[in-house]
Amino acid sequence: MKHKKLAKKTLFKGGTILDPAADKEFKGDVLVENGKIAAVGNIAVDSAEVIDCQGLVVTHGFCDLHVHFREPGREDKETLQTGSIAALAGGFTRVFAMPNTDPPIDSPESVRFIAEKAEACPIHIHPIGAATKGQLGKELTEISGMVQEGAMAFSDDGLPIMDGGVMRRVLEYGGMLDKPIINHAEDVCLRDDGVMNEGRMSTRLGLPGNPG
Numbered sequence: 721m722k723h724k725k726l727a728k729k730t731l732f733k734g735g736t737i738l739d740p741a742a743d744k745e746f747k748g749d750v751l752v753e754n755g756k757i758a759a760v761g762n763i764a765v766d767s768a769e770v771i772d773c774q775g776l777v778v779t780h781g782f783c784d785l786h787v788h789f790r791e792p793g794r795e796d797k798e799t800l801q802t803g804s805i806a807a808l809a810g811g812f813t814r815v816f817a818m819p820n821t822d823p824p825i826d827s828p829e830s831v832r833f834i835a836e837k838a839e840a841c842p843i844h845i846h847p848i849g850a851a852t853k854g855q856l857g858k859e860l861t862e863i864s865g866m867v868q869e870g871a872m873a874f875s876d877d878g879l880p881i882m883d884g885g886v887m888r889r890v891l892e893y894g895g896m897l898d899k900p901i902i903n904h905a906e907d908v909c910l911r912d913d914g915v916m917n918e919g920r921m922s923t924r925l926g927l928p929g930n931p932g
């Protein structure tokens with residue numbers, strides 16, 4: 721898939737315009753000049769690249785707070801570049817990349833690696849730093865240094881932080897630095913090897929259940 725920069729003057733013609741901030745939905749045109757919306761409505765211009773939007777929705781770029789790009793470590797599956805092109809094709813212009821790569825994003829240097837690579841990508845990619853080293857739930861990462869390099873939030877992704885003392889300090893750093901902590905709230909001891917909700921059906925099927 722290719723993406724290209726917009727012409728200086730581009731008219732998006734005849735689309736269904738969704739503006740959730742103003743709670744509006746209507747058919748019309750959007751004129752973009754030098755990368756900014758110059759006019760919205762029924763617009764006639766002489767010289768502009770016209771993109772026919774009949775049957776299409778014209779709205780703001782979407783934001784995904786939880787994506788898994790596989791760089792570094794599994795570039796054979798996906799890179800920041802290919803992942804962001806796929807995101808863009810679905811209308812997403814801003815994503816937050818989880819740190820469960822190989823190795824995990826658990827140091828200021830690895831956050832910088834993502835932030836620098838993201839500059840060449842067609843969407844905004846914000847790194848989420850691991851909350852604990854190696855996502856092992858034992859030792860805090862250098863949260864402050866990672867914020868300085870561009871980490872926008874902290875998480876061990878799908879791995880719950882089981883140590884209450886570690887979790888407390890992670891939350892305190894998050895509060896101090898005004899960065900959200902995204903937690904996979906699951907008690908692995910309770911979950912055990914459950915494969916479905918615990919209840920009558922799990923008993924009937926003879927399958928191990930998850931309580932709660």
Ligand SMILES: [Zn+2]
Binds near residue numbers: 788877878
């Ligand atoms: Zn995840």
